[in-house]
Amino acid sequence: MPLIVMTGLPSSGKTTTVAKLEQFFTSKVKTVVIVNEEQLMGQDKSFIFSDSRHEKDVRGRLKSEVIRLLSKDSVVVCDGLNYIKGFRYELFCASKAAKTTQLTVQCDLSPEDAEKINSGRDDTERYSDEVFKALVQRYEAPISSNRWDAPLYLVLKDGVVNFDGIFDSLFNKKAPPPNMSTQNAPLSSTNFVYELDRQTQAVVTAIMEAQKTTGAGTEICIPGSCDKIQLSRLYTLSELARTKRQFLIYAKQKSCQDVSKLSTMFVQYLNANLTE
Secondary structure (H helix, E strand, O other): OEEEEEEOOOOOOHHHHHHHHHHHHHHHHEEEEEEEEHHHHHHOOHHHHHHHHHHHHHHHHHHHHHHHOOOOOEEEEEEEEOOOHHHOOOOOOOOHHOOOOOEEEEEOOOHHHHHHHHHHHOOOOOOOHHHHHHHHOOOOOOOOOOOOOOOEEEOOOOOOOOOHHHHHHHHHOOOOOOHHHHHOOOOOOOHHHHHHHHHHHHHHHHHEEEEHOOOOEEEEEEOOOOOEEEOOOOOHHHHHHHHHHHHHHHHHOOOOHHHHHHHHHHHHHHHHOOOO
């Protein structure tokens, strides 16, 4: 269920820390699933990180695999650079949608120490000097005040991991509530869904028919609604259909069971959301 997002400079000890975490959680009879970024590459990592297209593709696979594995039965560890704060935010949203806890572990090594470790590795395991320097420059360090980075645990040069704090954050704290945008719509009755689609389509049809005989600056009476459409300009069928789809999602989330108000709600939604 919980998610651990690893982050840090290249060659800062992330995978070593993951191995320690795996050993700790196994001793606590917790199942650990590790999603390793390098294993998803399939090619030399210097080649991947020197090409933004390839890097983006690997990042997409990493995110998909993490989301697929989020469950109630295991601790998921995302082992990678995760150096882009926007990507860490996407993982945070995924864990919120799954209603699970999450934390960030940063291997906080200085660029000089990380470069020394990298230069001492075999050619098959090290980053090229050019790619290493580029990744250091691009690295967006986590900030504990950012909700998507919190709680933030640091692993310094001595390699000491705060196992008890991490365990407490994952298993003894409440998961943040999911955003409405990441929640599935509440279940609605078949009649409600039918009426919702029927009435909104009737409003769209009435607007398209009225526009054949009237121009911008007028008001259109809508059957089933006491409110009128403010026709500030002529609207196309495609933008009305798009706004209708947005309203369907909104109405299902609200799960309004008073079907007599659906047409009026949609008219008000159109007036508020159709731009000049």
